[in-house]
Amino acid sequence: MDKNGLNEDTLSKYLSISLGVMSLLAIIGLLVNSRFETTEVLSSIINLTQVAIPVFVLIFTISLRNKSKSFLDVGTCALEKVQKKYPDRLQGPKYFRVNYDPEKGEGLKYLFFSYDSKSRGAKFVPVQNLEEGILAIYVQKNMLSWALGWGEGDNVQDEDIKKIQIEVEQAVTKLIVDKYKGFYEKLDDNSKNTAIIIDFDENKMGFNKYEKAVYECVETAYLAIIKHRQDKKK
Known part of the structure; x- marks a missing residue:
């Protein structure tokens, strides 16, 4: 674009x-x-x-x-572009399991958030639902422990996770209200791991606008999260 x-x-x-x-x-x-x-x-x-x-x-x-395109294709392309912009912190999109053979089952792909390019990644954005225009952004304990360097155990509290989730939701919500009004609705979710779920009207948006929206939302969420990165703890 x-x-x-x-x-x-x-x-x-x-x-x-x-x-x-x-x-x-x-x-x-x-x-x-x-x-x-x-x-x-x-x-x-x-x-x-x-x-x-x-x-x-x-x-x-x-x-x-x-x-020949699909909304899954352009959504995945948007995630790939964000990953290429921040290669030291983002991995994928790729399958959750290492050496996964997609022909043996559907499997799930994610964009992963990591401490550095060699560290273990935490689920950040699931890929599959992008076909239906649904963008979910995760902030969960593993992200703080592994990707933000907070360490295991009591270093990560529920209130810490909730605080970052709220920051991500507010930042992404401001973006879509300002730039994509009339093209989305926010979905409620009971999962404690989700910061925000957006259901875009992908058919109304078309490929280019949808790809741009996914890219901007994911980048906005990334920037809201990365400021909480700490020196890695054991």
Whole structure:
């Protein structure tokens, strides 16, 4: 996604159509100037065909590419982009179990939050529900113990977890209220591990807006959490 919210496919399509329109106007101008002589008309038809075919092929190719996408694909892509931006702290998306064979069962994929690139990760964002437009963000004991370096046992209290969950919920809620009003609803959840669950109207948003929303929400949550990182305790 570029700064103006246009992806490369959309930009290419607009440029090609614009060039096609300009070429068509030029051909019409030549016809008018030649007073529609038969030779010029035939020549213009050939030129118009040469201009139109690449434009139609490009539009058709982009349409096929979009049809092959799913909201799970673009949601996963958003998580991958966040991970690439913060590779020292985020892992995945990947299966929860090490050396998991997806052909032996469905399994579950997550974006993981870790203390560093080599440390054990804690579940941060589940992948599967992104297909239905549902983004869940976890903050749980393992995240504080492993990913934020608080250590095991009594170092992590329930009130500590709740405090960070509230901060994440407030930060992400502010984002979606400001930028995605009318495109989501917040879901209630009884799990003590969840900071926030958002049900986006993915069909109304389309691929690009949905991908951007997932990316921004996850990054916002990450930034709210990482400030609680401590020197690692044993």
